[in-house]
Amino acid sequence: GAGVSQSPRYKVAKRGQDVALRCDPISGHVSLFWYQQALGQGPEFLTYFQNEAQLDKSGLPSDRFFAERPEGSVSTLKIQRTQQEDSAVYLCASTRGGGPLYEQYFGPGTRLTVT
Amino acid sequence: AQTVTQSQPEMSVQEAETVTLSCTYDTSESNYYLFWYKQPPSRQMILVIRQEAYKQQNATENRFSVNFQKAAKSFSLKISDSQLGDTAMYFCALRVGYQKVTFGIGTKLQVIP
Numbered sequence: 556g557a558g559v560s561q562s563p564r565y566k567v568a569k570r571g572q573d574v575a576l577r578c579d580p581i582s583g584h585v586s587l588f589w590y591q592q593a594l595g596q597g598p599e600f601l602t603y604f605q606n607e608a609q610l611d612k613s614g615l616p617s618d619r620f621f622a623e624r625p626e627g628s629v630s631t632l633k634i635q636r637t638q639q640e641d642s643a644v645y646l647c648a649s650t651r652g653g654g655p656l657y658e659q660y661f662g663p664g665t666r667l668t669v670t
Numbered sequence: 671a672q673t674v675t676q677s678q679p680e681m682s683v684q685e686a687e688t689v690t691l692s693c694t695y696d697t698s699e700s701n702y703y704l705f706w707y708k709q710p711p712s713r714q715m716i717l718v719i720r721q722e723a724y725k726q727q728n729a730t731e732n733r734f735s736v737n738f739q740k741a742a743k744s745f746s747l748k749i750s751d752s753q754l755g756d757t758a759m760y761f762c763a764l765r766v767g768y769q770k771v772t773f774g775i776g777t778k779l780q781v782i783p
Binding site for chain 1: 674703707712714715716717720722761763765766767768769770771772773774775776
């Protein structure tokens with residue numbers, strides 16, 4: 556089957572605009588993760604869902620960031636009033652099961668540039 | 671809080687040779703999991719190998735193996751018989767239970783023909 560997909564692949568936003576980034580996990584995958592990867596850095600955890608429940612949102616940098624997964628499949632990461640420091644690649648990953656050892660399958664990422 | 675440190679920003683290896691990438695981590699938990707992920711230039715990250723902390727035996731996946739030293743909190747990746755397709759960024763990652771995953775800053779590996 557298809558892998559994890561993300562859309563859009565590239566997004567340019569003017570400072571102050573709101574953006575919505577979409578993640579389609581592998582069908583049937585229970586857990587879904589969002590990461591922020593700045594240039595030359597490793598992915599930084601943002602938030603984690605198990606089915607529709609958001610179990611950990613400790614990595615969201617501010618209240619401008621909001622994520623949802625209302626039906627336990629597709630997830631959306633929303634960033635309000637974007638700022639230049641939000642420029643990064645946003646990665647989504649899903650796992651088949653809810654346990655910690657399950658392999659994370661990553662999407663190609665959305666590159667967000669805030670001008 | 672968990673931390674993962676990769677102290678080698680870049681490394682190179684001749685094709686068919688062996689290379690070892692270093693990773694150290696810190697956690698106060700006893701139940702955790704360690705991973706190496708590979709991110710080729712196309713940017714889609716894939717799992718290379720994983721290790722449960724409670725297992726003493728080092729994990730092996732074909733040409734990839736780890737040296738897990740729990741007391742030293744060290745988790746290095748050995749790539750044998752390096753191939754051109756191994757050229758990528760390699761990230762060490764730590765997960766404590768069901769908590770978030772913490773990644774290192776990465777090591778850029780170049781395999782030279």
